[in-house]
Amino acid sequence: MARSLVERMSHPTHAVAQDTPSVARAVAQANLNLFSTLGDEQSVDVLVVGGGPAGSSCAIALARAGARVMLVDAQARGRDKCCGHCLSGGAWKILSELGLREVVESVSTGATGQVAWRSGAQGFEMNLPALGAITPRVELDKKLLEESERVGARVVQSATAKWVSPGKVAVRMAGEECVVNAKLVIAADGLGSGIARARGWNPASPGRKYGFAGSWRAPMALRNWPAERIEMRVVRGGYLGVVAESHEQIHVAGLIDRNSNVSRPDDLLNEVARDWPLLAAALQEGRPSRWHAAGPLPWVPTCIADESTALVGDAAGYAEPFSGEGMRWAFESAQGLCATWKQHGAWSAAAARTYLNWHRDHIARRQQKTLRTAWFLGQPARASIMCQAARTFPRAASWLACSMTQ
Numbered sequence: 001m002a003r004s005l006v007e008r009m010s011h012p013t014h015a016v017a018q019d020t021p022s023v024a025r026a027v028a029q030a031n032l033n034l035f036s037t038l039g040d041e042q043s044v045d046v047l048v049v050g051g052g053p054a055g056s057s058c059a060i061a062l063a064r065a066g067a068r069v070m071l072v073d074a075q076a077r078g079r080d081k082c083c084g085h086c087l088s089g090g091a092w093k094i095l096s097e098l099g100l101r102e103v104v105e106s107v108s109t110g111a112t113g114q115v116a117w118r119s120g121a122q123g124f125e126m127n128l129p130a131l132g133a134i135t136p137r138v139e140l141d142k143k144l145l146e147e148s149e150r151v152g153a154r155v156v157q158s159a160t161a162k163w164v165s166p167g168k169v170a171v172r173m174a175g176e177e178c179v180v181n182a183k184l185v186i187a188a189d190g191l192g193s194g195i196a197r198a199r200g201w202n203p204a205s206p207g208r209k210y211g212f213a214g215s216w217r218a219p220m221a222l223r224n225w226p227a228e229r230i231e232m233r234v235v236r237g238g239y240l241g242v243v244a245e246s247h248e249q250i251h252v253a254g255l256i257d258r259n260s261n262v263s264r265p266d267d268l269l270n271e272v273a274r275d276w277p278l279l280a281a282a283l284q285e286g287r288p289s290r291w292h293a294a295g296p297l298p299w300v301p302t303c304i305a306d307e308s309t310a311l312v313g314d315a316a317g318y319a320e321p322f323s324g325e326g327m328r329w330a331f332e333s334a335q336g337l338c339a340t341w342k343q344h345g346a347w348s349a350a351a352a353r354t355y356l357n358w359h360r361d362h363i364a365r366r367q368q369k370t371l372r373t374a375w376f377l378g379q380p381a382r383a384s385i386m387c388q389a390a391r392t393f394p395r396a397a398s399w400l401a402c403s404m405t406q
């Protein structure tokens, strides 16, 4: 990432734009109007289910390649999402390759260049292998959906998609239903993908961890926040990542193990704040008014593609949030899927095999590494040993960080 951008983002003026109720009503009506123009049945080349980073980037790449694309998302535009909001250096590289870097830069609010890990009395700091950026999801996802529309994809929001049979999906909005026939159904519907479950591709045993995220105003505490910093804290029951989204807004995201004695995000926050005065001070200023949750984790489907359906992003598999690579995997899997479509000229059983092999080699293997490292973070004593080792052998720590993320 260019230094000029980092400097610009080091002085963020960002405030999350909230639609007023009248704007939200107008958008909902426009959605309904658009939906009623669809009629009972539609045919497209590609139906993308889900409008997060994976779904939007697929829609953009395929619409640019000339495919007739429809994207359906269950939620209204401007929805928030459980996420740490950190776009890694690797994610920026893929965004450049997808021609989306400038679109995303316009909504980034700050740079990330350093991560500090702490567990109990042990801790270490390291520079990230490449600069990243803080990019609030409300803005990021909205911007990518706008770009999907701009390049010709038809975007339908506040509508849920349900798999009916190969190449056939029922899309429902406000009691109305439209059947969409598609040469390829792309499931970008996130963790626990409904399309994957309908296809019988869900893992036999679900994960036992849950993610959570929230923000609040804490301008006083953030006066002492080191620039470009991501803080990670491991405690009993889970871990927490913290960034300054702006000079005024603190953002936290973490993971709770369902089998632990911690059951609520607030309990984990309190536990971390006991040893961390800065977070304790921020909690004096407020707390998230609303938590966003995600899970269970990890999610590893048994299959990710056949001749009619392909999974991308979290739907195709997700390990744990600590590596900060979820959005990179989402963009990269979309890139891999679209390259496969172009290589084969359309979708087919052979294209599905190409994509399966590509995903295994480029994404699934890295997620397996992440899962192995997660074992250390699952318990503070092991995490302390890892912190101590990283401080003693900083080059080994950098190597581990690079090998996990590159």
Ligand SMILES: Cc1cc2nc3c(=O)[nH]c(=O)nc-3n(C[C@H](O)[C@H](O)[C@H](O)COP(=O)(O)OP(=O)(O)OC[C@H]3O[C@@H](n4cnc5c(N)ncnc54)[C@H](O)[C@@H]3O)c2cc1C
Binding pocket: 049, 050, 051, 052, 053, 054, 055, 072, 073, 074, 075, 081, 082, 083, 084, 085, 086, 087, 088, 091, 159, 160, 161, 162, 188, 189, 190, 191, 194, 210, 211, 212, 213, 253, 254, 255, 294, 312, 313, 314, 315, 318, 321, 324, 325, 326, 327, 328, 330
């Ligand atoms: C606690 C936590 C912190 C994280 N922090 C980071 C981070 O800092 N950096 C990072 O890179 N990654 C992070 N991640 C991971 C990142 O959030 C995900 O990897 C990323 O959002 C995946 O994008 P996606 O497009 O695959 O899915 P999503 O962003 O989940 O989008 C899925 C979309 O599908 C829609 N949908 C679902 N079902 C249907 C349906 N039936 N019909 C229509 N639409 C449907 C949903 O409305 C949603 O909009 C974090 C994850 C967690 C849990």
